[in-house]
Amino acid sequence: MTDTLATPRFGLPLLAVAQAQKEVTHNEALTLLDALLHPAVEDGPLSTPPGTPTPGQGWIVGTAPTGAWEGQDGAIALWTGGGWRFVAAREGMRIVRLSDGAWLCFHGGMWVAPATIDPPGGGGVIDVEARAALVALLASLEAQGLMISG
Known part of the structure; x- marks a missing residue:
């Protein structure tokens, strides 16, 4: 016990x-x-609660929250039939932001997006197989939420 x-x-x-x-x-x-x-939020980080949430929707609370979110910096805010519920973020948590599809990670006390990498391009002589392998690698990293391709 x-x-x-x-x-x-x-x-x-x-x-x-x-x-x-x-x-x-x-x-x-x-x-x-x-x-x-399966953590997914509508948007965020935001400092002001949305006006008309629907039960089951969630947001990431920003660093200077106001109103009903006051004192919940960085938390995940979930709207339920009984009002707001908050879950404190923990180091390493990952969540998808539905507004843009970005996977965010809670690291160093804040929600951060993965680094952006541009796909290979340019150059006078390009090895087609190498380019295809790099594009496939970037697609795989993006699919896992580890990178966002440019």
């Missing part, structure tokens, strides 16, 4: 012995898991 009533990594609520209304705690944990299992 643990001394805390939340998981150590993401603070998911745990059931307590002889707890009444266990479904409340269980449903809260499922709501947070729903946001973290």
Whole structure:
């Protein structure tokens, strides 16, 4: 048995012995898991909450949040039927930003996009096979969310 009533990594609520209304705690944990299992956000980092969110939508909170997001710098904000839920970002977390398809990584206390690499081009004599291999490599890195091609 643990001394805390939340998981150590993401603070998911745990059931307590002889707890009444266990479904409340269980449903809260499922709501947070729903946001973290395949993390995708509409946009961000943003400092102002959106005006008309839909349940299930999420955003990355910016560095100077206001309103309902105040004090949640860098967190993932999820809109649910019960209001805002926040998950603190952890080093190495990856999330896809739906507004532009970029995979962001939480590194050094901030959400960062992967480096952009331009595909090979130019030159008077180009080895076609080498160019094709480089293009395939870049496509693979982009598909894994590790790079964004120019």
